[in-house]
Amino acid sequence: MADIEQLARDARAELEAATTVAELDAAKVRHLGKSGPLVLLLGDIRNLPPEDRGHVGKEGNVARRQLEEYVAARGAELADAELDAQVARDVVDMTLPARAVPQGTLHLLTQTRRLLEDIFLGMGYAVIDAPEVESEWYGFSALNTPVGHPARNPTDTFYIEGHDANAGANDDALILRTQTSTAQLRTMQLTKPPLYVVHPGRVYRRDDIDATHSDMFHQMEALAVDEGLTLAHLKGTMEQFLGTLFGGKLEIRLRTHFFPFTEPSVEADVQCFNCMGSGRAPEGDAQGEGASDKCRVCRGEGWIEIMGAGMVDPNVFEAVGYDADRVSGFAFGIGIDRVAMLRHDFPDLRHLFQNDLRFVRQFPGRP
Amino acid sequence: MIVPYAWLTEYISGDAPDIEHAAELLTISGTAVEGITQFGVADAGGAQAAHFVVGRVIEFEPHPDADKLRLVQVDIGRDAPQQIVCGASNFAQGDTVAVVLPGGTMPDGMQIREAKLRGIDSRGMMMSERELGLSTNHDGIMLLPGDWTPGTPLHGHVPLGDQLLELEITGNRPDCLGVYGVARELAVAAGLEFAPGALPELAPTGRSHVSDFVSVDVQAGDLCPRYMATAFTDVTVGPSPHWLRARLVQAGMRSINNVVDVTNYVMLLTGQPLHAFDSDQVAGRQIIVRRATEDEPITTLDDVERKLTTDTLVIADALRPAVIAGIMGAAHVEVTAETTTLVLEAASFDGLSVQRTSRRMGLRSESSSRFEKGLDPYAPELALRLAARLLTDLCGAQLVAGVIDVQAGGALPPLPVVELPAALAPRMLGIDIDPTDAEATLHALGYATEAFDDHWRVTVPHWRMFDTTRPIDLVEELGRFRLAEVPSVLPAVTSGGALLTGPQRLRRLLEDVAVGLGLHEVVTYGLVAPDSATSLGVDEEDVVRLANPMTVDHAELRTSLAPSHLEVARRNVAAGTTDVAIFEVGRTFHAAPDGTLGADGLPRFAHERDVLAVLLTGELGYGRWDAPGVPVDAPAAVGVATALLAAAGIEADVRALPNPPQWLHPGQVAQLHAPLDAPATSGLPAGAPGPLVGWVGALHPRFTRAQSVEQPVYVVHLDLAAIESARTGVATFTAYSEFPPVLEDIAVVLGDDVSGGAVLAAARAAGGELLEHVTVFDRYVGAPVEAGHHSLALRLTFRAHGRTLTDQETADVRATIVTALAERFGAVLRS
């Protein structure tokens, strides 16, 4: 019969000699596995003389438990050391270029359009949609733009082939709309006042494409019709809108102008957000070649010409069956492309439609 | 329009504001000042007045050391003569000349100083017209009238310089196309009085009568509401006096001769163009106002022979057209140095007619640009009277007795009388206006008012008779001088409902998801090259084309965004960006028959659909610096398409499109369907697709190579309206099973003409409620599967609510699926 003490000593020696988890596991299998000498001895205990069974069983189990405790403790120690060693080896230069997880961008016009929409949504306006192919009635006549007005002419406005008979003087002739004001008519035809809506959309004009002109561009029209609306409400709305858009409390200056579909008509200037109306280049403005002390955003004027507006002309109300004696309204239109150019400081409109991804990616959703 | 400011202020009594303030006042009240420029000598009436003087040549001698120079002694009103060295030789002793003295600053900024010319002291300079900006004449120095006193400031005789207002006159204000009109505006805005002086009476000095020189027959009264004419004898045509030439030049016109200059001056002053004929050249002494005959020729003053059309109004003599009415005269009746008798026309023409003729002929003049705005028929008389006085004064002309005045319909149209409710202006403007102030404004603008309890009866002056005809127009008159008083008030928005509509929210959602998928948004033109649509297989009659395109490549409205996006890809690839993943929510256009109505019941003049278009080429991303990324291939494109649809709540049913249009890859196009809603009641066979919401596929290599793009290009096209209508309202919770799924794999052999999408759809339909999910995990071609066939391995996921499925249940469903596939596609189960 083997000596339990000897068996335990042998096992202990081999377990202690293990320097890795794997060696320890192997030694553990050899000594404490199914065919380990001590295990076999304990498994064979019923074959011992009855008087030996008691102490062999007791001593054997004690020895086995001590060995198992050692294995558990030593195993944890070795595993820890091995993990530390591995972590120490697994160094990655995290500053190398990353895996290219795709990241897209919203076009600047979409960002700008949403910003404008959101400002008006916050003020309680609804956003409406409207077609781009229109009749001369929607495009001109119903907007109080008579035959003979320069805009109402094939030199200025795109007409649709096959629908251009007597172009300029034919309510049924078809055009690409030249302004988003057409949406005013359609929404008033569908809805009774009060009405507070904006309509961002695309318009077309027969302009040569250059840095500030395009045969296609984007406008947002705002229309409010209610009882008791005045020019003061128009001014207040502009102030709220433009202050939110450009940041800060900016003054509005109204100048008399002429639009067929509003009376009185005004052009609105907003105090320059770059120089806060001083006309002088703010400190820190780029002072490159040709730099001057004039503010480059407003060219020293202190004001930025920003939109056309006015009180809805009674003839427009009449065209859609509104009662001009009961309600009044104001409307204005602002160039979305122009707002984008102003806010993001680029001088050439064509960037917006050339879609060079090196331009598109420059504006990843900064407000 | 350009208005010299000092000229303008001559018609304002009191101290006119400085020009910057005037510009602001004008701009705010509706006459936009676009710029202020200096013309001629700066501060000519102020600090510089003493430096620019009249001089008289006392004597001169040749410069001792320079053949071409003269040493001149000039009387400038001082005790001692001024010695000036001069290079000109066109003057004689006793001539009166224009002298600039040391201290003077020339229009070009040159400072005049005492100098030595070839060793001789020269104290000042004798000036040419060009040096003063009065003309391009530099043949010699200016010679002045002999009665101008030496030493007196030149500016007292000739306006040497002025500040010019560049004005934008809006289409409704033809009255501001003359200095008078702008002066009236400024006077009202500045609280001063407009003082044009008394209008001269017509004072005939000749013995003859106008009828001795001309008769007028207006045959086209619809285009000529008024035609006035008179005649002058004993005219001496010659140069205009300096002051007149200076005014014309400052206002941007050229001096021609005294007669033409007078007509132009009066036009600049009043806005009403005039025309002077050499009466001896008017054939038959007849003026006939008529429409031209077809192709009738006229040689205009610019020496161009032009052909007229039958809707052109002409002023003809007995033989031929003498003027294209309101636009330009003919050479043969032009006033020349030989002219001694004049016929002066002051007429009113239909603005629209002038505008159309001018545009059609590409011929614009100072006259046409005024007439086309629609001038009032009262103005000709004013202009005629002013011109008659000037022609008499400046050209030695004798005015004959009598004036011809032909008015269409026998009378001038009456001046509008407008009832203005007192409450209207405050109601529209949001400010209170004192009634006395309101009347004062209207009176200053030329309106006559009669006050009643609650309204005014306002008579409109003739120069506003077309523009101010309604109460609201008068509200503007009151408002435009009070804009600074208008407060800022936010309306209490009472319409409610500030939420984007479903389609608007869908658009934003898809845009955001597309960005999240790594796509860059682009914005492309709505107008595309001609035949873009037909090259995409769109029927000729479905295309919306422009009647008057500006450029060849913007000739029709796009029916698809793909060609524009391919162009974007081409540009970017060419610029070195070979991975292009872009999208755009844009509108496409197809022709709509007359009478087409939209869902809102309003007319639509084209079928306009908003689509989300995606283009993918190169790598989709996930590359590393040391390893390539995921190449864009067909499954990647389908993945993008289905991810977008999934974000919109649509589990895409992808179906093969075996015969796509020629510009798409014949073997790589699929249609995207929404799931069939309520298949049991749809009446469609099991496994039939739901509504079509878009498609995905590769562009045909021939199509992309034509655009010099060699790499494979995939596109996705999603129809936003179709997606919106396929979405099923607000998503509601569906309970899910707590019990484990049972997975089973089957493999079936199918003909190669059977598409995976159809098999999956059929399996889904056959599997019923217990089949939670089905997908493909292997597709095998080759032995032992016979040629023309493939083996498709499907993984079926079964699960039931509230219980564990029995083996028998799953076996039954599985058998049902196998049977369905066998019946539908001839599928054979592989063992």
Ligand SMILES: [Zn+2]
């Ligand atoms: Zn500024």
